[in-house]
Amino acid sequence: MALATEPTLRHIAIIMDGNGRWAKSRGLPRTVGHYRGAESVRKVIDRAIDHGIAYLTLFAFSSENWKRPMDEVRDLMGLLRFYLDREVRLLADRNVRLNFIGDRSRLSKDMCDLLVRSTERTAHCTGMVLTIAISYGGRAEIAEAARQMAAEVASGTLSIDQIDEDAITAHLQTNTLPDPDLVIRTSGEQRISNFMLWQLAYAEMIFLPVLWPDFDAAAFDAAIDEYKRRERRYGAVSPA
Structure with a gap:
């Protein structure tokens, strides 16, 4: 039964998984799966805007993905370039502000x-903040x-007594974002794979069997409906 008061949903994070398996099941190159995933x-993004989501974070390329075959890494980076070149203007038209997190030292200069x-x-832009995690590891x-x-302690600008949870949060790349309320992972895998380890401490998690290229507005809506049926306790006892 749905709660009388629905839990707040400001920030959704998604682990987009299953492009390769989608392509393999159809006898297609993995690259095709990645391109279909970009359509998802x-x-x-469009559906998140429709729902009034303030923050959407997408796990596009992990620090572990560098271990994939060189050709696949090159194709993924090429797809990201293509996507940004084509979509940034459309995002701006929809008032979406782009943000990126991850280790840029491993990325090419271009x-x-x-x-x-x-x-x-x-x-x-003043609308939804879209954060894309590239070369990212929690x-x-x-x-x-x-x-x-x-380094700040060594320089005298930070004391040891000042190091608490708020201080750690302030030094993360996500320090301008609220913690995710909901994390969705597609493809049936039930793990977070080194994604936003600190930030997901109290996030609700939904694991879906659908492969990412097949993830559509209906699947997104279903995940949000499931989230709204949950009760977020943050370690407290549920009221009687």
């Missing part, structure tokens, strides 16, 4: 420049935050 991205240009082209993000705080 557009559908989900890719880094593209991320900067894409961010600048939507900086004036453990690496926390380790980098620890290094930053250690």
Whole structure:
């Protein structure tokens, strides 16, 4: 039975999984699966705007994905370039502000420049914030935050007593975003795969069997409906 008061839903994070398996099941190259997955991205962005979601974060390329075959990595980066070149203007028209997280030191200079240009082209937008995680790993993000705080302690700008959960949060790449309320993973896998480890502490998780290229507005709506049926306790006892 639905709750009388629905839980707040400001930030949805999605682990987009299953492009390769979608293509393999159809006897197609994995690249085709990635291109079909990009079409699902557009559908989900549009539907998130329709629902009034303030923040949408998509896990596009993990730090572990660098271990994939070189040809596939090159194709994925090429698809990202193609997507940004084609879609940024449309995102700006829909008042969507782009944001990126991840380790840019592993990206090519032209890719880094593209991320900067894409961010600048939507900086004036005041609607939904779309964050794309590229070359991202949750453990690496926390380790980098620890290094930053250690350097600040060494320089005298931060005391050890000031290091608490808020301080760690402030040193993460997501420090301008609220923690996700809901994380969705497609493809039937039931793990978070080093994604936003700190930020997902109290997120509701929904694991769907659908492969990402088949994820559409109806699947997105169903995930939101499931979220609304849940009761977020944050460690507290449920009221009688």
